Amino acid sequence: MSQIPLFQKPKPKISASRRLYLKMALLKKAMTMLETDKEEKKAERKRVLAERVPPLSLSGLSLQDLQNMCKELAQQTDTVDEERYDIGFKVSKNEVEIQELSQKVFELKGKMKRPNLKRVRVSADAMMSALLGAKVKESVDFKANLKTVKKEEEKKEEVTDWRKNVDAMSGMDGRKKLFDN
Numbered sequence: 001m002s003q004i005p006l007f008q009k010p011k012p013k014i015s016a017s018r019r020l021y022l023k024m025a026l027l028k029k030a031m032t033m034l035e036t037d038k039e040e041k042k043a044e045r046k047r048v049l050a051e052r053v054p055p056l057s058l059s060g061l062s063l064q065d066l067q068n069m070c071k072e073l074a075q076q077t078d079t080v081d082e083e084r085y086d087i088g089f090k091v092s093k094n095e096v097e098i099q100e101l102s103q104k105v106f107e108l109k110g111k112m113k114r115p116n117l118k119r120v121r122v123s124a125d126a127m128m129s130a131l132l133g134a135k136v137k138e139s140v141d142f143k144a145n146l147k148t149v150k151k152e153e154e155k156k157e158e159v160t161d162w163r164k165n166v167d168a169m170s171g172m173d174g175r176k177k178l179f180d181n
């Protein structure tokens with residue numbers, strides 16, 4: 001008698017060949033879309049550069065005019081670098097904020113996975129310095145602070161010759177010794 005599992009997977013409504021065909025079609029479409037996006041970005045970049053940086057005409061300029069033009073270009077590059085730095089800082093700040101918010105959303109959903117922790121051997125001094133910070137400067141000897149407990153040693157009866165014992169316990173004095181102990 002073969003066992004039938006309680007929960008069987010339902011059969012897919014699409015055949016494997018059809019699923020593979022659709023997957024390939026989606027990949028081809030995605031590749032063409034990526035290529036068109038790259039071309040559009042290149043064209044946009046060329047357009048913006050042509051708009052922001054007009055072509056230089058250096059013919060017929062005197063030395064003083066060339067020096068003034070160099071100073072103007074240096075000032076423009078400085079302002080562009082400042083803008084780039086400001087935008088980069090805003091972007092990094094926004095990325096951090098997005099990451100924090102997505103972490104909060106993830107925690108609110110309650111699907112937080114605990115990472116596997118590794119066992120680490122830490123000495124008592126290292127643990128105290130980690131817990132208390134720089135407050136603890138001298139090393140703490142925990143074993144010295146423990147109370148010592150002395151165990152009472154059980155009295156062991158000496159094994160002697162049994163004949164001497166019998167002689168000592170015989171008579172009324174021997175029975176009296178048994179009851180006294």
